[in-house]
Amino acid sequence: MLEEPTIQRVLAAAASRGADFAEIFAEEKRSSSALLDDGRIEELTSGRDRGAGIRVVVGESTGFAHTSDLSEAGLIAAAETAASAARGSGTGTTIVDLDRVNAPRPNLVRIMPGDVPKAKKVELLLMANEMARAEGAAITQVSARYADSHRRILVANTDGTLGTDEQVKTLFSISAVASGDTGMQTGRESIGRSVGFELFDTYEVGDLARTAAQRAITKLAARPAPSGEMTVVIGPGGGGVMFHEACGHGLEADLVGKGASVFAGRLGEQVASSLVTLVDDGTMGGEWGCFAIDDEGRPAQRNVLIQDGILVDYMWDGLRARAEGRASSGNGRRQSYQHLPMVRMTNTYLLGGTSTPDQILSDTESGVYISHLGGGQVNTATGDFVFGMTEAYLIEGGRITEPLREGNLIGNGPGVLTSIDAVGNDFAMGGPGTCGKDGQGVPVGDGVPTLRVASGLTIGGTAA
Amino acid sequence: MNPEELQQIADRIVSMAQPGEQVEAVVAWSRDTEVRAFEGEVEHFVSADSAGVGIRMISQGKQGLSWAGVLDDAALKECLAEARDNASFGSEDPNAGLAEPDGVEPEELSLFDERLVHADTEEKIRLAIELEAQVRAGDPRIFGIESADYADSVMATALASTTGIRRSSAETSVYLGVYALAGDEEDTTTGFGFSVGRALQDLDLAFAAQEAVQRCVRLLGATKAPSERLTVVLHPYVTSQFLSLIAEMLSGESVIRGRSPFAGRVGEEIAATSLTMFDDATDPLSPTASDTDGEGLACRKVPLIDAGVLSGYLHNAYTARVAGTNSTGSAQRGSHRAAPGVGPHVIKLMPGDLSAEEIISQVGDGFLVHDIAGLHSGVNPVSGDLSVGADGVRIRGGELAEGIREVTIGSTLQRMLGDVVAIGSDLTYFPWESTGLTLAIADVTMSGQ
Numbered sequence: 001m002l003e004e005p006t007i008q009r010v011l012a013a014a015a016s017r018g019a020d021f022a023e024i025f026a027e028e029k030r031s032s033s034a035l036l037d038d039g040r041i042e043e044l045t046s047g048r049d050r051g052a053g054i055r056v057v058v059g060e061s062t063g064f065a066h067t068s069d070l071s072e073a074g075l076i077a078a079a080e081t082a083a084s085a086a087r088g089s090g091t092g093t094t095i096v097d098l099d100r101v102n103a104p105r106p107n108l109v110r111i112m113p114g115d116v117p118k119a120k121k122v123e124l125l126l127m128a129n130e131m132a133r134a135e136g137a138a139i140t141q142v143s144a145r146y147a148d149s150h151r152r153i154l155v156a157n158t159d160g161t162l163g164t165d166e167q168v169k170t171l172f173s174i175s176a177v178a179s180g181d182t183g184m185q186t187g188r189e190s191i192g193r194s195v196g197f198e199l200f201d202t203y204e205v206g207d208l209a210r211t212a213a214q215r216a217i218t219k220l221a222a223r224p225a226p227s228g229e230m231t232v233v234i235g236p237g238g239g240g241v242m243f244h245e246a247c248g249h250g251l252e253a254d255l256v257g258k259g260a261s262v263f264a265g266r267l268g269e270q271v272a273s274s275l276v277t278l279v280d281d282g283t284m285g286g287e288w289g290c291f292a293i294d295d296e297g298r299p300a301q302r303n304v305l306i307q308d309g310i311l312v313d314y315m316w317d318g319l320r321a322r323a324e325g326r327a328s329s330g331n332g333r334r335q336s337y338q339h340l341p342m343v344r345m346t347n348t349y350l351l352g353g354t355s356t357p358d359q360i361l362s363d364t365e366s367g368v369y370i371s372h373l374g375g376g377q378v379n380t381a382t383g384d385f386v387f388g389m390t391e392a393y394l395i396e397g398g399r400i401t402e403p404l405r406e407g408n409l410i411g412n413g414p415g416v417l418t419s420i421d422a423v424g425n426d427f428a429m430g431g432p433g434t435c436g437k438d439g440q441g442v443p444v445g446d447g448v449p450t451l452r453v454a455s456g457l458t459i460g461g462t463a464a
Numbered sequence: 465m466n467p468e469e470l471q472q473i474a475d476r477i478v479s480m481a482q483p484g485e486q487v488e489a490v491v492a493w494s495r496d497t498e499v500r501a502f503e504g505e506v507e508h509f510v511s512a513d514s515a516g517v518g519i520r521m522i523s524q525g526k527q528g529l530s531w532a533g534v535l536d537d538a539a540l541k542e543c544l545a546e547a548r549d550n551a552s553f554g555s556e557d558p559n560a561g562l563a564e565p566d567g568v569e570p571e572e573l574s575l576f577d578e579r580l581v582h583a584d585t586e587e588k589i590r591l592a593i594e595l596e597a598q599v600r601a602g603d604p605r606i607f608g609i610e611s612a613d614y615a616d617s618v619m620a621t622a623l624a625s626t627t628g629i630r631r632s633s634a635e636t637s638v639y640l641g642v643y644a645l646a647g648d649e650e651d652t653t654t655g656f657g658f659s660v661g662r663a664l665q666d667l668d669l670a671f672a673a674q675e676a677v678q679r680c681v682r683l684l685g686a687t688k689a690p691s692e693r694l695t696v697v698l699h700p701y702v703t704s705q706f707l708s709l710i711a712e713m714l715s716g717e718s719v720i721r722g723r724s725p726f727a728g729r730v731g732e733e734i735a736a737t738s739l740t741m742f743d744d745a746t747d748p749l750s751p752t753a754s755d756t757d758g759e760g761l762a763c764r765k766v767p768l769i770d771a772g773v774l775s776g777y778l779h780n781a782y783t784a785r786v787a788g789t790n791s792t793g794s795a796q797r798g799s800h801r802a803a804p805g806v807g808p809h810v811i812k813l814m815p816g817d818l819s820a821e822e823i824i825s826q827v828g829d830g831f832l833v834h835d836i837a838g839l840h841s842g843v844n845p846v847s848g849d850l851s852v853g854a855d856g857v858r859i860r861g862g863e864l865a866e867g868i869r870e871v872t873i874g875s876t877l878q879r880m881l882g883d884v885v886a887i888g889s890d891l892t893y894f895p896w897e898s899t900g901l902t903l904a905i906a907d908v909t910m911s912g913q
Contacts, residue, residue, distance in 0.1 A: 460872020
């Protein structure tokens with residue numbers, strides 16, 4: 001994207017007023033999507049963005065400017081703006097030789113989505129629509145979305161880092177509405193991976209469509225969820241978002257550093273049941289949150305955060321790691337060249353255990369089985385979180401019985417971690433997610449095996 | 465860039481339309497500044513211009529879109545060609561089409577405050593630092609600040625279409641916002657406060673700081689409560705979030721797709737008779753007021769619920785055509801990247817005549833809800849089923865009693881609309897498309913222990 005001499009001159013301009021660190025992040029991204037609704041291909045959209053963000057760190061203060069003008073003059077103008085925006089007194093830095101970062105690509109992309117005829121993408125949507133509707137007359141509405149993106153980034157900084165990466169993602173999601181005497185219910189399913197169009201060699205859109213339609217139909221017969229604190233069994237894959245929200249965010253070093261995390265100051269302590277090992281792993285080939293280098297040029301890493309219940313480490317970006325005199329953990333990410341990087345998760349998951357899912361269920365006299373959690377949010381300072389249950393069932397006498405209507409699940413991160421009393425051997429990754437933090441969205445993955453939370457979770461149902 | 469320059473670009477794109485093609489171009493530019501303060505210093509200072517173009521093409525009843533984050537000639541041409549190509553893959557829809565001029569003249573609103581353009585950078589920095597300092601000094605139990613931000617934006621947009629719509633406008637906005645942390649050995653709470661306006665002079669820093677401090681400290685010592693059914697009193701901030709959801713269900717988009725529980729119910733009673741709701745899109749006091757919508761039609765007041773009876777929906781040109789009616793000037797575009805959807809500008813409930821204190825005293829026994837969490841995950845906009853995390857204060861004997869946290873409140877939106885028992889007089893504006901006021905709703909399930 002940029003020539004090395006240009007990079008050198010732009011970094012020199014960025015550091016010209018005395019900086020401790022300066023960085024260029026250049027990005028070129030093309031995306032396309034197609035939307036089906038009400039039986040029709042509503043529209044195809046394609047877009048492209050191109051630009052660079054320049055960051056200058058002086059002491060504790062960061063200046064940042066971005067530009068869509070990738071000419072040397074445009075970049076130098078942005079570098080000067082960033083330099084004048086950084087306040088404080090720095091020791092000054094000189095630029096060392098740029099060293100190319102050699103990070104393994106997490107996977108090869110076989111079929112670039114941009115090379116696939118648009119007609120083929122449209123065909124997938126039409127097929128999904130048909131398959132979902134074929135599940136029964138109760139299905140009254142279907143919408144589906146295909147999306148792909150191709151992002152090329154270049155990161156260079158005054159520490160001598162020069163890294164590039166190419167990130168390709170493909171996604172398909174479908175939502176079906178079923179109508180009956182009890183009103184309308186929705187069922188959703190999505191698949192998204194950091195791969196090309198070969199995604200559809202592994203996943204049949206027909207299967208996704210059937211799953212979404214069946215979820216909606218099942219919920220027509222669902223009864224209102226009970227309310228109150230109860231034992232919760234979470235199914236494989238579908239509940240990983242809870243660990244992302246309830247634990248992961250609290251382990252981000254920027255929040256920890258500001259005292260805005262319940263996990264601050266607890267390294268080395270038992271923070272979870274000894275059954276819990278929590279990992280954040282940017283190297284997982286093909287997963288939604290994987291990459292070769294993060295948005296600060298650091299190779300992706302597999303980081304164990306909680307090992308057998310003991311808090312081992314937080315997640316770090318370059319800025320926070322630099323202040324602590326340690327290395328970044330490869331968690332510096334940003335939404336685009338128009339954003340500052342910060343500590344973000346990649347693929348966050350709970351390792352599998354030894355129980356079989358059947359054992360866990362049959363040991364549960366009564367409670368709620370959640371096979372799919374929707375979006376949620378957490379207050380990292382208190383650990384309090386809330387999630388939507390998009391597919392849940394009652395557990396009675398050690399068996400899954402009736403389906404439940406949607407409701408929220410609330411609890412407290414540290415409380416849940418210590419209350420996990422069974423972890424299954426059936427680990428699975430969940431669907432693609434977009435994690436929002438401070439106004440920026442980045443793609444993330446999550447996963448869990450079947451697990452049981454004995455206490456501390458409250459189901460917020462509408463049943464009296 | 466100024467609106468005239470953007471208009472020229474939009475006009476140029478539209479002039480490249482081929483016979484039989486409908487083309488709409490939106491060109492947007494903004495200059496943004498953001499300052500975050502921490503421990504009396506600037507943590508970061510961001511300054512940047514961004515621009516973009518979005519093109520919508522309709523040809524033979526098929527729609528295609530394309531956008532670009534650069535405005536050079538080559539990008540514009542490629543963008544138009546992409547939109548044209550994309551359109552060829554759409555399904556034919558007899559209702560597809562751009563908005564047509566409808567003769568309604570946009571109101572003159574002053575959304576652009578020249579003073580922001582000339583505002584002093586040092587003053588912006590001072591505001592962020594001062595905001596942090598005031599919150600820290602606000603109460604001895606405040607132990608940290610997650611973020612203390614100043615942000616502003618000078619924006620300009622232009623729209624042109626082959627149907628003869630040409631509109632450009634400029635707008636300024638400023639924002640101060642702070643997230644604070646309070647606590648003691650046992651307990652941590654968070655609270656935020658903000659102030660918005662069109663120039664620095666509009667900002668009320670002391671108010672933003674005070675709000676954050678109060679939100680923090682009032683929940684210290686709050687605990688989970690036993691499950692029960694009771695009357696909830698919603699703080700204006702919470703009410704505004706509920707109103708946003710109801711407006712989403714009253715959008716023509718949800719209605720024509722059969723995704724709204726209110727579809728086909730115009731003329732029916734859907735709420736308590738005390739309830740009147742409308743989109744007051746051009747209210748100049750609102751930070752989200754607008755003169756024109758995302759398709760360039762004039763914004764106007766749209767009645768939605770009149771004394772409990774559903775009076776209509778919000779529409780853009782497309783949903784109106786499908787429903788056999790006219791656009792209500794409610795096309796909303798998230799950015800130049802998005803097709804125009806449907807959404808409100810300034811949702812309002814007709815205020816009642818009771819103050820918040822009077823409502824609390826009248827309710828006697830209930831739960832004053834200060835904040836909710838998980839609204840979007842906890843509400844099914846199709847069925848109206850709802851359960852959200854909540855915190856606030858128990859009301860006993862008409863007085864505020866103990867704090868409550870980590871509970872959920874649940875019902876259905878339809879039932880909640882019917883069970884409104886009191887409407888406050890305290891109309892409050894927020895920097896999103898819905899206002900709020902104190903609202904009491906009977907018979908809601910609170911789930912806790």
